[in-house]
Amino acid sequence: MHIFNDLTDFSNDEIGSLLELANQLDNYPEPDILKGKVLALLFFNSSLRTLTSFQAAMSRLGGGTFVVSPDMSIHGLETQTGIVMDGNAAEHINEAIPVIESYADVIGIRAFAQRRNLKEDLEDFSFKNLINLTSKPFINMESAINHPCQNLADWKTLDDFDIPKKDGKFVLSWAYHPNPLPLAVPASTLNMAAMRGMNVTVLRPDNFELPDSVMEKAKQIATVSGGSITETDNHNEALQDAHVIYAKSWTSSKYYKERDLEYEARKDLIEWRVKDSWFNNVLPSCRFMHCLPVRRGVVVDDSVLDSSRSIVIHEARNRMLAQMAVLYKMLK
Amino acid sequence: MHIFNDLTDFSNDEIGSLLELANQLDNYPEPDILKGKVLALLFFNSSLRTLTSFQAAMSRLGGGTFVVSPDMSIHGLETQTGIVMDGNAAEHINEAIPVIESYADVIGIRAFAQRRNLKEDLEDFSFKNLINLTSKPFINMESAINHPCQNLADWKTLDDFDIPKKDGKFVLSWAYHPNPLPLAVPASTLNMAAMRGMNVTVLRPDNFELPDSVMEKAKQIATVSGGSITETDNHNEALQDAHVIYAKSWTSSKYYKERDLEYEARKDLIEWRVKDSWFNNVLPSCRFMHCLPVRRGVVVDDSVLDSSRSIVIHEARNRMLAQMAVLYKMLK
Amino acid sequence: MHIFNDLTDFSNDEIGSLLELANQLDNYPEPDILKGKVLALLFFNSSLRTLTSFQAAMSRLGGGTFVVSPDMSIHGLETQTGIVMDGNAAEHINEAIPVIESYADVIGIRAFAQRRNLKEDLEDFSFKNLINLTSKPFINMESAINHPCQNLADWKTLDDFDIPKKDGKFVLSWAYHPNPLPLAVPASTLNMAAMRGMNVTVLRPDNFELPDSVMEKAKQIATVSGGSITETDNHNEALQDAHVIYAKSWTSSKYYKERDLEYEARKDLIEWRVKDSWFNNVLPSCRFMHCLPVRRGVVVDDSVLDSSRSIVIHEARNRMLAQMAVLYKMLK
Numbered sequence: 001m002h003i004f005n006d007l008t009d010f011s012n013d014e015i016g017s018l019l020e021l022a023n024q025l026d027n028y029p030e031p032d033i034l035k036g037k038v039l040a041l042l043f044f045n046s047s048l049r050t051l052t053s054f055q056a057a058m059s060r061l062g063g064g065t066f067v068v069s070p071d072m073s074i075h076g077l078e079t080q081t082g083i084v085m086d087g088n089a090a091e092h093i094n095e096a097i098p099v100i101e102s103y104a105d106v107i108g109i110r111a112f113a114q115r116r117n118l119k120e121d122l123e124d125f126s127f128k129n130l131i132n133l134t135s136k137p138f139i140n141m142e143s144a145i146n147h148p149c150q151n152l153a154d155w156k157t158l159d160d161f162d163i164p165k166k167d168g169k170f171v172l173s174w175a176y177h178p179n180p181l182p183l184a185v186p187a188s189t190l191n192m193a194a195m196r197g198m199n200v201t202v203l204r205p206d207n208f209e210l211p212d213s214v215m216e217k218a219k220q221i222a223t224v225s226g227g228s229i230t231e232t233d234n235h236n237e238a239l240q241d242a243h244v245i246y247a248k249s250w251t252s253s254k255y256y257k258e259r260d261l262e263y264e265a266r267k268d269l270i271e272w273r274v275k276d277s278w279f280n281n282v283l284p285s286c287r288f289m290h291c292l293p294v295r296r297g298v299v300v301d302d303s304v305l306d307s308s309r310s311i312v313i314h315e316a317r318n319r320m321l322a323q324m325a326v327l328y329k330m331l332k
Numbered sequence: 333m334h335i336f337n338d339l340t341d342f343s344n345d346e347i348g349s350l351l352e353l354a355n356q357l358d359n360y361p362e363p364d365i366l367k368g369k370v371l372a373l374l375f376f377n378s379s380l381r382t383l384t385s386f387q388a389a390m391s392r393l394g395g396g397t398f399v400v401s402p403d404m405s406i407h408g409l410e411t412q413t414g415i416v417m418d419g420n421a422a423e424h425i426n427e428a429i430p431v432i433e434s435y436a437d438v439i440g441i442r443a444f445a446q447r448r449n450l451k452e453d454l455e456d457f458s459f460k461n462l463i464n465l466t467s468k469p470f471i472n473m474e475s476a477i478n479h480p481c482q483n484l485a486d487w488k489t490l491d492d493f494d495i496p497k498k499d500g501k502f503v504l505s506w507a508y509h510p511n512p513l514p515l516a517v518p519a520s521t522l523n524m525a526a527m528r529g530m531n532v533t534v535l536r537p538d539n540f541e542l543p544d545s546v547m548e549k550a551k552q553i554a555t556v557s558g559g560s561i562t563e564t565d566n567h568n569e570a571l572q573d574a575h576v577i578y579a580k581s582w583t584s585s586k587y588y589k590e591r592d593l594e595y596e597a598r599k600d601l602i603e604w605r606v607k608d609s610w611f612n613n614v615l616p617s618c619r620f621m622h623c624l625p626v627r628r629g630v631v632v633d634d635s636v637l638d639s640s641r642s643i644v645i646h647e648a649r650n651r652m653l654a655q656m657a658v659l660y661k662m663l664k
Numbered sequence: 665m666h667i668f669n670d671l672t673d674f675s676n677d678e679i680g681s682l683l684e685l686a687n688q689l690d691n692y693p694e695p696d697i698l699k700g701k702v703l704a705l706l707f708f709n710s711s712l713r714t715l716t717s718f719q720a721a722m723s724r725l726g727g728g729t730f731v732v733s734p735d736m737s738i739h740g741l742e743t744q745t746g747i748v749m750d751g752n753a754a755e756h757i758n759e760a761i762p763v764i765e766s767y768a769d770v771i772g773i774r775a776f777a778q779r780r781n782l783k784e785d786l787e788d789f790s791f792k793n794l795i796n797l798t799s800k801p802f803i804n805m806e807s808a809i810n811h812p813c814q815n816l817a818d819w820k821t822l823d824d825f826d827i828p829k830k831d832g833k834f835v836l837s838w839a840y841h842p843n844p845l846p847l848a849v850p851a852s853t854l855n856m857a858a859m860r861g862m863n864v865t866v867l868r869p870d871n872f873e874l875p876d877s878v879m880e881k882a883k884q885i886a887t888v889s890g891g892s893i894t895e896t897d898n899h900n901e902a903l904q905d906a907h908v909i910y911a912k913s914w915t916s917s918k919y920y921k922e923r924d925l926e927y928e929a930r931k932d933l934i935e936w937r938v939k940d941s942w943f944n945n946v947l948p949s950c951r952f953m954h955c956l957p958v959r960r961g962v963v964v965d966d967s968v969l970d971s972s973r974s975i976v977i978h979e980a981r982n983r984m985l986a987q988m989a990v991l992y993k994m995l996k
Contacts, residue, residue: 031368036695038720046406048423049431052398056370056435059396064723066716071405073735074710084961086842091712091957094969095976099713099956102981103720178418292431293423297416305426312427317434363700378738380755381763384730388702388767391728403737510750624763625755629748637758644759649766 001329005131005140007151008191008221015195019156022318022325025060030328034063037331040104041067041141042097044077044111049292050141050149053320054108057327060320068100079126097133106137106330112182113144118256121145121183122213137330139323145214147184150291151192152326153318154246158196160318161287161311163243165197166226169283171242174204175299176272177249180262185291186250187214193246194221194229202231203238205272207265211253235278242282246289247274247300274300279309287311333661337463337472339483340523340553347527351488354650354657357392362660366395369663372436373399373473374429376409376443381624382473382481385652386440389659392652400432411458429465438469438662444514445476450588453477453515454545469662471655477546479516481658482623483524485650486578490528492650493619493643495575497529498558501615503574506536507631508604509581512594517623518582519546525578526553526561534563535570537604539597543585567610574614578621579606579632606632611641619643665993669795669804671815672855672885679859683820686982686989689724694992698727701995704768705731705805706761708741708775713956714805714813717984718772721991724984732764743790761797770801770994776846777808782920785809785847786877801994803987809878811848813990814955815856817982818910822860824982825951825975827907829861830890833947835906838868839963840936841913844926849955850914851878857910858885858893866895867902869936871929875917899942906946910953911938911964938964943973951975 039058041051051067058065068075077096078089085092101107109130113121120126127143140146170193172186187210193200200218202210209231219229232238239245255262279286288310296302304310371390373383383399390397400407409428410421417424433439441462445453452458459475472478502525504518519542525532532550534542541563551561564570571577587594611618620642628634636642703722705715715731722729732739741760742753749756765771773794777785784790791807804810834857836850851874857864864882866874873895883893896902903909919926943950952974960966968974
């Protein structure tokens with residue numbers, strides 16, 4: 001494996017093999033396997049889980065990690081091409097990325113959507129420009145439209161809790177949030193659940209439909225996997241007999257560039273928050289998932305997050321295990 | 333050992349065994365012993381010695397460390413319970429701490445006093461709430477009232493310089509500082525010296541008495557250990573025949589919440605600074621200790637700090653060795 | 665090797681041996697050789713390459729690294745002696761450096777020129793004060809006047825591309841930059857090329873001559889090595905038959921303390937930028953080097969940097985390899 005950019009680049013067999021490896025590394029540590037190897041982490045956006053889980057993953061396999069984060073005063077990297085760099089940026093990504101990866105055996109990059117243009121972001125246009133600067137094994141640590149490490153960890157979490165693939169009902173629900181959040185997690189989670197063969201219902205209010213191209217891709221995947229994709233704004237319909245509720249806020253792609261209209265569309269949806277009542281008609285074993293960080297009392301009630309339905313900590317720990325498997329496959 | 337939160341939770345024998353281990357690891361390195369193991373460091377307050385000495389300690393034992401520091405833009409963690417998180421904080425400690433520790437084999441946390449309420453701080457109320465969120469081995473890296481890593485290092489330092497346990501005179505002296513500093517070091521240092529069986533004199537001006545509960549606890553410890561606790565504002569009396577002067581500034585617990593009154597109480601004490609003259613009637617071998625960082629010319633004169641009496645660098649190095657022993661005991 | 669502060673402290677044989685070791689470690693990794701060893705990195709000025717390449721170097725040899733950077737809120741270290749520390753600084757370098765190095769087996773320090781006084785900076789006055797506080801193996805990570813890690817990496821780069829020692833023409837060219845940059849790289853690069861026995865031409869505009877003492881030292885070195893040192897403001901003369909163009913902006917030492925005059929002297933030199941036309945009369949194999957970071961379109965045109973002449977990424981990777989050799993020699 002050389003590039004881990006998009007979960008849909010892999011077959012279900014390959015994903016199964018990665019998850020088997022993740023479990024194996026959890027149960028039978030291999031603390032020498034990557035000794036002398038180096039992971040570079042380049043963040044254009046901040047991180048807690050990704051930052052810490054990658055460092056832990058690499059340590060558990062015997063390797064080392066260095067981090068370049070946006071909190072560093074040196075960080076202001078220029079990303080535009082053909083520019084005269086007489087402003088604040090002292091270095092261009094055309095040098096920074098090849099240099100950083102030259103010190104490493106594998107590089108992870110996080111760079112969120114630019115939000116200049118929905119179409120560009122859906123195609124991960126600027127992220128692909130970053131990838132093109134690399135030649136070493138590469139890991140997407142969240143781009144405008146992909147978050148494969150989260151997806152792999154979530155797949156493992158569904159497996160760990162015996163949530164069925166075929167005929168498993170996966171509800172991906174929008175939730176209120178004070179800020180317009182990225183599309184990477186909902187879009188790539190939709191693909192993950194579709195690949196897994198589940199019946200996925202996207203529960204979202206008007207104006208917060210996922211982009212057509214995202215829905216189309218997931219439907220094509222579901223056709224192959226034997227799953228299905230539906231969408232609704234009706235909670236009762238969506239939540240009936242659910243195996244899992246996966247909550248996530250995301251921006252309106254209708255008002256992608258108009259911050260004021262997006263805010264108007266969102267401000268009356270404050271009650272679109274995961275509550276105990278959402279679980280009235282789900283299956284008894286129904287679980288609650290969220291990729292974290294999550295705002296308590298805003299995205300989800302404390303009572304849900306603190307209940308045994310919530311598996312968000314297990315899900316977060318699986319980030320480390322999934323990433324260990326990816327690093328292992330890339331470097332061994 | 334699962335929890336290293338308060339030195340007084342351990343017997344003198346257990347402490348002796350930790351210090352023996354610290355010396356052993358200093359003389360006979362074990363660079364493979366913790367390979368594949370991970371230490372998480374979570375700082376709610378900044379650090380230089382603790383941050384660097386823990387990373388070095390873990391490296392020397394073959395393990396890895398990751399750090400979550402208040403300098404990270406992502407850091408604003410919500411600590412209050414039952415709150416609607418519609419403000420700046422994007423994540424709650426109820427998720428952050430279990431997630432961070434899920435990546436690690438042991439977690440260290442630093443969180444200073446909230447200073448909302450003296451009684452709560454003396455009972456380490458908010459820190460205990462943090463500990464309650466952990467299930468892995470846990471290390472207190474300084475709370476409102478405890479700093480066991482410093483205490484263990486200081487005990488070792490006293491041993492290293494053959495400062496007697498029984499009949500050793502330990503002077504814990506307040507010193508001037510422009511800011512009202514925490515109680516954790518003086519309170520826990522008092523306990524450490526008392527456990528060690530020393531005759532402890534607390535030298536402090538009016539208004540800067542240590543809290544009654546702190547003095548009472550230390551006296552009870554001294555009763556068992558064969559040491560003693562006295563307090564005075566008289567330098568001559570306090571410093572006569574001292575084996576060690578341990579300087580530290582601390583806040584007034586009388587004016588704990590009234591910043592203006594605390595400042596008034598402190599501002600005329602600028603000459604309460606460790607000077608050469610303090611050593612006029614001490615024992616010839618008397619040493620000067622301080623946990624660092626120390627303000628030169630404010631807390632202590634250069635001439636003292638630069639003399640052979642000062643053992644502050646040795647003391648600081650012992651932080652690393654003491655922590656290596658704790659990590660070893662917890663993880664092997 | 666105990667101190668790596670100035671490349672000119674070493675003989676050509678010693679440098680040859682370091683570079684041989686660097687190549688050997690590149691081709692035959694030794695991931696266990698420094699296990700349990702710790703590198704401390706203390707930055708008074710920010711860094712990207714030095715920070716990341718040292719961490720990677722140490723990981724590849726099996727050791728660990730901790731970093732103290734100016735981005736840390738705790739960082740404000742007092743450097744003046746005899747001062748009453750009643751201001752912002754909470755710790756003095758007289759404590760901080762011995763403490764930090766006490767946790768490590770080797771310490772690297774970066775501290776740029778103070779720019780209070782050219783003579784002091786040329787003698788590395790304040791940096792020598794820092795070195796005097798250390799007793800462990802010490803690495804200069806760029807001071808007012810030296811950057812030996814860069815010099816060693818550059819020497820290796822010249823070797824890697826078969827650029828001749830004797831009769832090799834090395835053009836060190838000033839370039840425009842919006843800010844007055846330090847003298848460490850140009851001064852120490854001049855020495856490096858002179859030691860290597862090359863014919864060095866310093867190409868610079870009026871007012872941007874390198875200081876006399878810098879030129880004199882390089883000439884003495886060249887006398888021994890069989891190389892030569894000339895300077896000119898004439899591009900045609902300088903670039904004719906060049907084997908390598910090494911670009912770097914640097915401050916005017918004539919207006920070292922007068923920011924306004926320095927700016928005046930610089931502002932009309934915006935066209936002093938490495939362009940394709942600079943390569944009209946060089947040797948066919950002529951290479952372009954720069955220590956990075958570099959401002960595209962300001963210091964050098966994209967077309968040069970993106971051409972096969974540019975070896976800046978190879979040069980930057982050699983930082984890691986050169987530092988691995990230094991760490992190895994110091995600690996084994």
